[in-house]
Amino acid sequence: MSITKSQTxxxxxxxNGNRFIIPTYQRKYSWTDTERKALWQDIxxxxxxxxxxxxxxxxxxxxxxIGLSTDTVYEIIDGQQxxxxxxxxxxxxxxxxxxxxxxxxxxAAFIGSHHNLKLHPLGVDGDxxxxxxxxxxxxxxxxxxxxxxxxxxSAKKLFTAFSNALTxxxxxxxxxxxxxxxxxxxxxxxxQAQAVKMFSIINDRGLPLRILxxxxxxxxxxxxxxxxxxxxxxxxxxxxxxxxxxxxLLVCRDKLGILGRLEENTIFTHxxxxxxxxxxxxxxxxxxxxxxFDNLKLKCDELKETxxxxxxxIEEYIEDFQKFAISYSNxxxxxxxxxxxxxxxxxxxxxxxxxxxxxxxxxxxxxxDLLPILETIEVRVYKLRGTNPVADMYWLSxxxxxxxxxxxxxxxxxxxxxxxxxxxxxxxxxxxxPIAGNGAVKxxxxxxxNNNNDIxxxxxxxxxxxxxxxxxxxxxSYAFGDDYDYEKNxxxxxxxxxxxxxxxxxxxxxxNKVDGYLKSSNQEIRxxxxxxxxxxxxxxxxxxxxxxxxxxxxxxxxxx
Numbered sequence: 284m285s286i287t288k289s290q291t292x293x294x295x296x297x298x299n300g301n302r303f304i305i306p307t308y309q310r311k312y313s314w315t316d317t318e319r320k321a322l323w324q325d326i327x328x329x330x331x332x333x334x335x336x337x338x339x340x341x342x343x344x345x346x347x348x349i350g351l352s353t354d355t356v357y358e359i360i361d362g363q364q365x366x367x368x369x370x371x372x373x374x375x376x377x378x379x380x381x382x383x384x385x386x387x388x389x390x391a392a393f394i395g396s397h398h399n400l401k402l403h404p405l406g407v408d409g410d411x412x413x414x415x416x417x418x419x420x421x422x423x424x425x426x427x428x429x430x431x432x433x434x435x436x437s438a439k440k441l442f443t444a445f446s447n448a449l450t451x452x453x454x455x456x457x458x459x460x461x462x463x464x465x466x467x468x469x470x471x472x473x474x475q476a477q478a479v480k481m482f483s484i485i486n487d488r489g490l491p492l493r494i495l496x497x498x499x500x501x502x503x504x505x506x507x508x509x510x511x512x513x514x515x516x517x518x519x520x521x522x523x524x525x526x527x528x529x530x531x532l533l534v535c536r537d538k539l540g541i542l543g544r545l546e547e548n549t550i551f552t553h554x555x556x557x558x559x560x561x562x563x564x565x566x567x568x569x570x571x572x573x574x575x576f577d578n579l580k581l582k583c584d585e586l587k588e589t590x591x592x593x594x595x596x597i598e599e600y601i602e603d604f605q606k607f608a609i610s611y612s613n614x615x616x617x618x619x620x621x622x623x624x625x626x627x628x629x630x631x632x633x634x635x636x637x638x639x640x641x642x643x644x645x646x647x648x649x650x651x652d653l654l655p656i657l658e659t660i661e662v663r664v665y666k667l668r669g670t671n672p673v674a675d676m677y678w679l680s681x682x683x684x685x686x687x688x689x690x691x692x693x694x695x696x697x698x699x700x701x702x703x704x705x706x707x708x709x710x711x712x713x714x715x716x717p718i719a720g721n722g723a724v725k726x727x728x729x730x731x732x733n734n735n736n737d738i739x740x741x742x743x744x745x746x747x748x749x750x751x752x753x754x755x756x757x758x759x760s761y762a763f764g765d766d767y768d769y770e771k772n773x774x775x776x777x778x779x780x781x782x783x784x785x786x787x788x789x790x791x792x793x794x795n796k797v798d799g800y801l802k803s804s805n806q807e808i809r810x811x812x813x814x815x816x817x818x819x820x821x822x823x824x825x826x827x828x829x830x831x832x833x834x835x836x837x838x839x840x841x842x843x
Contacts, residue, residue: 775829
């Protein structure tokens with residue numbers, strides 16, 4: 284059954300007699316349980332209210348039928364997240380029908396057969412969806428490494444759990460409702476050019492598209508309208524790689540437990556912050572994602588009357604963005620296996636502001652040589668001082684992407700940056716103060732202890748106050764004055780101790796903490812236990828220890 288050009292259709296009429304492919308350049312499946320639960324709840328509420336449910340707009344482009352098939356084949360331009368979710372839900376519900384003949388007829392009408400699905404994502408996701416729906420028992424869950432496939436698997440788990448609570452009659456009721464009462468507004472376009480225009484119009488009316496989809500859409504629009512579609516394939520191919528890189532990046536991020544706030548806006552803006560040469564007239568290091576998108580649109584609009592210049596700009600932009608996105612993903616993958624990156628990326632954790640520069644250096648194979656000075660900057664400027672200068676760092680990330688600077692020249696820029704914000708004198712001053720809650724302290728103490736622990740052991744460590752934060756003893760007996768609240772948080776009174784041991788020693792005086800300290804895997808705190816055991820351990824001891832740690836930091840996190 285052919286889908287009309289533009290009108291409201293039922294889900295049943297869309298799937299019956301038609302087949303759909305999701306091209307590889309499309310965004311991979313990314314709906315989470317939040318969106319899936321909302322869909323399920325909408326269906327339940329609409330059932331109770333005896334109302335149809337409208338799920339939004341779908342855009343298709345008709346393709347030629349494959350072989351002798353009588354089904355019409357459509358390429359999904361927009362709406363694949365909803366279609367894929369409803370498709371998985373329908374399959375789960377139909378599988379629960381007891382009558383084999385009814386079940387098979389429903390599968391034939393709306394799902395298709397094994398290796399011949401009515402909805403087929405091109406590429407590896409298509410094989411996975413087929414396996415998920417017809418051979419789920421053969422899936423090794425731990426081996427799933429594609430984010431889109433994890434989400435598909437989660438969709439099946441969620442809908443299976445929900446449908447297991449339903450009776451046979453309730454299953455039938457929901458299949459009928461999805462078939463006859465879920466409505467979509469369909470746009471069936473004749474060409475990719477028309478699809479791009481439609482997609483852009485929908486976007487401009489405020490539908491909540493993600494930033495990468497919007498970016499691809501606007502570039503496709505200018506290519507279609509002003510370049511006679513010359514770059515459409517290039518844009519599609521590049522964004523397929525960008526989407527895959529971003530999905531891989533999220534998988535690695537979750538495994539490593541870093542970059543907690545990373546999202547599409549992050550990778551999009553980080554590329555922009557290190558690409559000043561592409562936006563010379565509008566570039567600003569404080570632009571947010573929406574402004575960056577507007578700048579991109581403005582640049583294309585300025586060049587639309589000169590097609591050669593517009594073509595060159597779009598080609599340069601997407602080539603650079605693709606390389607940046609892939610390098611971003613590969614860098615985080617390397618963090619998992621490269622011991623050189625472990626301490627800085629996972630233990631210390633670089634501030635997000637540094638990532639445009641880190642990725643650019645990684646792209647140029649210069650990151651390894653500059654890692655020590657970058658670690659020093661993170662400790663001194665971003666962690667210890669607690670400031671977040673973006674202008675200098677984004678300028679430098681753009682500068683090195685525009686000019687092929689030698690490692691020595693880049694290091695000079697970085698040293699000058701650190702001297703500007705935290706020179707040795709300022710560094711010593713900060714180290715000498717009450718810094719117990721500072722983000723650099725754990726890393727400093729770990730380096731001072733010369734610990735080479737794995738990440739799990741490192742995470743188990745807590746910053747311990749040798750003389751307790753809330754002592755159950757008289758601190759004046761240990762030569763402290765009225766400024767104890769200040770003194771207790773200085774570096775000499777801080778050490779690393781496992782969480783369980785830290786709880787055990789709690790607010791005891793140092794001499795009563797010795798047994799707990801001796802159980803630690805941290806040699807430095809065991810040595811401290813020996814010093815305490817000798818007797819007469821008081822403020823003078825922690826003052827001496829503070830000065831030793833400060834001297835160590837000046838040497839360890841140096842600017843030479």
